[in-house]
Amino acid sequence: MKAFIALEDGAIFEGVSFGASGERLGEIVFNTSMTGYQEIMTDPSYKGQIVTMTYPLIGNYGINKEDIESSGPKVEGFIIKEKSKITSNWRSEKSLDEYLKENNIIGIEGVDTRSLTLHIRTKGAMKGIVSTIDLNPKSLIKKAKNSPGLIGRDLVKEVTCKKSYKAEKILGTRDIPRLRSGQEGQGTRKKVIAMDFGIKYNILRCLMGAGCDVTVVPADTKAKDILTHNPDGIFLSNGPGDPAAVTYAIEEIKKLLGKKPIFGICLGHQLLGLAFKGKTFKLKFGHRGANHPVKDLKTGKIEITSQNHGFSVDINSLNKEDVELTHINLNDNTLEGMAHKKLPVFSVQYHPEASPGPHDSRYLFKRFTDLMDTYAKKN
């Protein structure tokens, strides 16, 4: 079935649909990772977004049940160049097509994804629509223009858990990454509360692998409720959309600062930035891929990182007396990590849990357990 992609600036791309049919609105973004389409589709941070894969051949190794990053696909639409007709991998259980159909997600193949990518790169990520039912370009463009977009919109509430849960209840104890020797947390297991803004399963796995017992709580959980658990540390998760719209979480995070060691990833990092009274801004087309070089400013070492964010914490907005910049993106010099100089708080913009992407930054989970150790000793 023929399908269209329309962008708010009037650009139209054509393809053939697979997965579900229908119509979906979302911000059109691209991801440059050559592997991990399953992880990408199921990453809750993509809520509200239609993802274009720049690598043209997708679906080759099918879908398996281990590699999901949340309960199911979260993208609004999935745009690719060529879908594999068969799946070839010993772990494959179903095809990409079947998976999207089951989950009612629209896929479009046969798209000139490089042209679409170049368009977004030059014009910026923008509102768009994918449709298999309305094939009138004018009408589609209008719909895209009139759609709400991401700025100021709280998408966290759509992906956060309704009730708190223990991580191992969902994930079991199998497939927990054995973090390389020396990276496991020392001593006893740590009790960690993870605020779920759209958390990826692999973050939970990494925390567990580092020696943490993790309880996941909804995004709107109050600080005092978190503290009544008396955790060893608090984790702020990744998640979709504009950090500035998640005001309720920012307020609670402010109350948590200094109370317990805190580690934030991605949206969690941005929320911390805002809690530190910094500002966030929208990047032109974001960072989405598995090859971004990030420099650890303390060691000078480079990590190849997995990234997925459209917003960023403005380096200049941070009070350097309180906040230390710890990581920087070498492609565009944007902020990738920070730590509070006095309080036991640190965060990174990128994804040390990878999935998909390189495992270079797994040491951060150890850094978190170390921080909990030192904090516990001091207090």
Place this chain on the structure above:
Amino acid sequence: MPKRTDIHKILIIGSGPIIIGQACEFDYSGTQACKALREEGFQIVLINSNPATIMTDPETADITYIEPITPETVEKIIAIELPDALLPTLGGQTALNTAMKLKEMGVLDKYNIKMIGADHNAIKKAEDRKCFKNAMLRIGLDLPRSEMAYNMEEAKSAMKKIGLPVIIRPGFTLGGTGGGIARTEEEFEKIATLGLQNSMISEILIEESILGWKEYELEVMRDRKDNVVIVCSIENFDPMGIHTGDSITVAPAQTLTDKEYQKMRNASLAIIREIGVETGGSNIQFAVNPKDGRMVVIEMNPRVSRSSALASKATGFPIAKIAAKLAIGYTLDEIRNDITKVTPASFEPTIDYCVVKIPRFTFEKFPEAKDMLGISMKSVGETMAIGRTFKEALQKGLRGLEIGHIGLDSKQSYKEIPDEKIKQRLEEPNASRIFYVKYALQKGYSIEDLHGLTKIDPWFLENIKDIVDLEKEIAHYKRRTKKKNNLPAGLLLKAKQYGFSDAQIAELTGSNELTVRNYRKRHFIKAVFRLVDTCAGEFEAYTPYYYSTYETKDEVRLSKKKKIMILGGGPNRIGQGIEFDYCCCHASFALKELGYETIMVNSNPETVSTDYDTSDKLYFEPLTFEDVMNIIDKEKPDGVIVQFGGQTPLNLARRLEKAGAPIIGTSVKSIDIAEDRKKFSMLLKKLKISQPESGSTTSTKKALKIAKAIGFPVLVRPSYVLGGRAMRIVYDEGSMLEFIKEAKEVSGKHPILIDKFLEDAIEVDVDAISDGEITVIGGIMEHIEEAGIHSGDSACVLPPHTLGDDIIETVRKYTHSMSKALKVKGLVNVQFAIKQNTVYVLEVNPRASRTVPFVSKAIGVPLAKIAAKVMTGKTLKELGFTEEKKVNHISVKESVLPFSRFSGVDILLGPEMKSTGEVMGIDTSFGMAFYKSQIAAGQALPKNGKVFISVKNQDKRNIIFIAKKLEDMGFEIIATKGTYKALRSNNIKAESVGKIGEGSSAILDYIKKGEIKLVINTPSGEKGQSDSKPIRSAAVMRGIPCITTISGAQAAVNGIEATLKNDFQVKSLQEYQHRINVV
């Protein structure tokens, strides 16, 4: 970390001659490294024996030694140059081995030279099988289970532990003989026994068989601060069991999930750290069991490699250049990505296209060898294609291979191939397996069947099935179309997106290529060009490196500058190799100097020409009419050069010109005169130049008539082929018929050429440049082997060493008059044969020849550069090249042959070219220059010991003098009966042995025991040749120099004599050339 200040002068070792497994990828990496290091202010000393490289151009390094690459020679260079550091990781296995030897000899310590990149320990850890295994186990990685055994008992217990099937690899054998795979206990016993016998130390490795597993490669880079990145992942289409150089390979990996890919990435990081490659690139190979995902490490190369060249071209990330910068202290984040300019090199390239590499084989040159593939590499070149899908890239690659396929086409009708043949061709890996996959699919084999037979991953098979299915759909439109094309535009577009060529579509629909081309242009189905940008479009790319596809947006930035397009030579093959790439690069450099925008078109990933730095624009495309015209339509160049890329672009010249391409240089008409026997004969008659009697015809009957009229022996060959393909010397009618049949297969409709064969004539090659007004000779080369041996296989010497002045004058005169008559504008190569003081012209090639780089280096004049400038209208006078250079040093070119790779093949030379590469020896005397060339070619002449001599009757008189010399120099002579008699009657001491044909194997025992140091063997007739073949084979397999011509033996004696007087000295090319200019 800033660049190192403790080193200033760096020695780089090149890889020597092009051989199977070590080709021009090391010229590409070496040249990049030299450039990169000189940019940083280091002084570079280079040693490489291969003159046909850009790296040995006097401008590339500061000091260049074209000398044999042996530890002893390098030591001599070190003693003169006193470098601070040695970079051993850029010249393939040759450089690595030489560096290791220098370390072990204590040379590096004596002169206080640091090994940079990878040191002695790291290299040892990676290269030594036992060390490597232990290292891998230490970091918890899995390997194929294996055990060493030194006797049958140990072997059996190891086999029981590992479980059948197992692979048996004997240690320390010659040419990898005696190994194999055992599936049953009987097979095991047989192979293990043989293996223990064949191993010089009675050692075999018994290894778990992982044949049929998925095979992967990762290209890894590390800097001094321990930052590690993966540049590229490669998945082999052909599974484990076929050398990766002989496999079709695909980038990036296609069938690994992120979890599995990251596991491989983590392992690679751990390996490069454990092995301890301090800085630079490494290639790591893995195998994955398709049933359960078990991953094992196969091997690691702690250096740049063929795969790293491929990865560089596939991603736009220049591994060798970066490796060089890392070696001198920079870290990855301190180096910019050339392509994006704003981002650093400390990232992992991501691509938004699919790359397919296909090996090029030349089994047709070695009819006695089977075209089976295994763990020892057989291919001589490769082509790479880029497409937005695997299907598109695969088909582009197949047509870029230049073996007569226009895509995944049908050379045979599947209906005519019996099932058993299909099954056999699928099960036993071979050079044309991919086409049998297609035939099988056409016959209705399922993907499962095919996977079962070939172990090729179902994903690849399914994609091929897509192509086959679409082909069927296209063929559906055949009958209804005569000349007009009524293929629906949508289907045509899809076909183009699947990589179908116009010619393929024409064949399927019963149309012709031009009709299809025009039809699709009318429907606005045109190729668009996209950028190779390392980042999948995330950042703007500044380097214009393009590939074509059929999509919506074209990314070519057209300039207003005058442009010239240079057509490259495509995949390397025997007869068309690095020499032509050298010329293409020079054309590009020269035209840039004149201010032109240069556009390179080529499909060979190993080369310097496909470095994005070489030309202003690079189109990585197959060299077919369609693909080249697509670029011409887009760029509208002011000139197109077809002279430099060998026969490939020359074959396109006529059609390109007809389609309106502005071919510059010698006209297509002149090329045609030179290549058309009749027209050429007429020209020579007019010029009163002699030519061996000849004729040409397309009919077999006429061919026989001509041969009889001329008189046997005759030389038969098809026209329009390079490298003497299917060329033979024929002595009688029967063999004549046989060869005509073969010749017809090779050249199709082109006529067969028949020449009188001038026995025992001296052959002479001339390279010259003409600007239409004057002609200047670059070099006159006298062949060491007599006429009848392909010029590409013959050794030659410049200047001539036995020819009289009057002969040379005639050669000059003829060259001038023919160039003038053909209105040559650019390079011209003439081959002469001299017999009884008559100079005959064998052929004229108005194009760059294989010897251009050799001559350029010998005389210190960049001929290809000057020729390129002449082609744009400059005169030789303007360019200051008006006189033949006089040189007072002697340069010898020797060819390097691949016989040890093809067991069962006779090493006798003939009119069909068989060599893969060449070396150069330079010195002040012929003997010494020849001696050096022999060492460089890997057949060092002995200084003492036993020489075996067996010559045919007509050589008996000439051998006396040679044998006498050998005796005087202290050699002991062993000879067969006839030769023995001849020697004895001339009072030369010799020992007599029986002939093999007469049932004696004494001589073979001598060779096997290593007692014979030199073989001189000129057999006569077919029986003589086959009788003595085991001698030559045994010698070649053991690396014993084996000379098959009297003139070659004479040269060898000269060489030995020279070196017995004095040990040889080394001198840099710059110094030789300085002296030419002083003279």
